[in-house]
Amino acid sequence: MIIKEFSELNEELINSIRILENVCKEYDGLNGNMFLDNSLNFNKNIKNLFMAYDDDILVSVLYMFIPTKAEAEISAYTHPKYRKRGCFKSLIHRANEEVKRYDIKDLLFVCESKSKDGKETVKNLKTAYDFTEYLLEFNRDSKILTPSELLKIRKASFDDAKQIIDVCVDAFDDSYEVSQSFTMKTLESKDREIYVTELNDVIIGSCSVSYDENDIFLFGFAITKENQGKGMGKETLIKLVEALCKDESKNIFIEVDSGNDIAFNLYKKCGFEIKTAFEYHRMNIE
Template identity: 40%
Template sequence: MTIKAYHSLSERVLNEVLNLENVCLDYDNLKGSLFLDPSLNFDQTINSFHLCYEKGELISMISMFIPTRQEAEISAYTLPKFRENGYFKALLANAVEELRKFEIPDILFVCEKPSISGKKVLAALNAEYEHTEYFMRFNKSRYAARDTYRLLWRKAELKDLEKTITTSMRIFDDSYEDAKSLLEKCFESETREQHLVVLNDEIVGIGSANIEGEDVSIFGLGLIPEYRGQGYGNELLHLIIDDLLQRGRTDLTIEVNSENANALGLYQKTGFYIEVAYEYYRKKVC
């Protein structure tokens, strides 16, 4: 057994990981996909990919998404014929050592809801179920555009950074450091776009999109508290969809916590349907 750790993946290693993922998805009849972009991790030097090889073949891997210092989201796959042989256990121990170096206190294991093998591993780890998130996909045929808008939607510029940070803190209850780190990475990215929602010259919300490949992922949508419950959320979602459709982008995705009934209902009414359900399980870094 050989374990290797990386903070980013070369094209060769990325192809190995994607091949491993595809084999596991087919075997377990799952639909999800790994998040393999480390650019949003709060520290770019952290080794967020841990790979296990046997005789030169990639047989098991862990990917960690760590946007803040509070927790690391862990996803993992092991080739079916190598399961229950300690490979994932060894990889997890290696990943935990990396998390200790950066004083990250919690792990959130991500497990696709139908995954029997995944839930078996999490039960053995005594990880506690926390919540479920839905990965949703847009169906254009079920979308009805609005006729009028009260809100304006404009792309944020670097000069808007501090105002955007303040707005994000009010919406998501982030710390200044976490909001600044995430938004700076968005501004620096070649594929992510940060937008502002404006009403009467006041910034009342934000929204983002990652435009990479065929899929466009919508994320970070929100309104400051005093503008919620007045129909502005519906306008906000329509604004970003209209903007993307006008640019010829129809393969849109969004994620939502299953307990957020208002957002889930809004997304469904606006043309999104649930494609994959991910369960999240929490465990302290020992």
């Protein structure tokens, strides 16, 4: 078995990962896709992709999403015929060595709730269950209310960065540094953009959008606390989905913590339905 390590993604690597992913998803009856995007990683030099080959055939892959030094979020697949043969163990060993070089303390393993082999793996690693997120998909046949003209949404520019950062700090209680990093890296990315919500020409909300080959993902959906509970979030999301639905070839997704009933109910009212669930299991490596 040959293991290769990468700090950058390219089309060839992504295509080979997707081929293995589709084999595993069909075998395990899964619905989710591995998140593959290095644009938000806090350090571009970190090796965050580990791939195991049998001759020239990709048999196991481990990918780390590392937007901050707090934790590395790990997703992995191993070909059904190569499971219980040490492939994943070898990859996680290499990943462990890499994150320790950058003083990252926690590994957060992502496991689709329906994955029996995945759950067995995180159990064997002696991880601790942390939380569950639902992946919701917009149903284009859903009937949602026509939004009012109270709010305006538009694509953001770099000139909006300061206001977007302030919105995120207020809505998520994140530090200014974390919100600044996410905002600037999203604005700089070629596959991402930010939409902002304006009330009387003042930005009161934002939502980041990521574009994949066939899918659109919404993340970082934020409304300032002062304007929460007033229907602003619902109107923003309806208008945003309406704009994104002009591209009929792409599916629209959003994730929500299973414990966030307010956001979950909001998304359902706006036409989103559960596609699958992901469990997150934490392991401290200090």
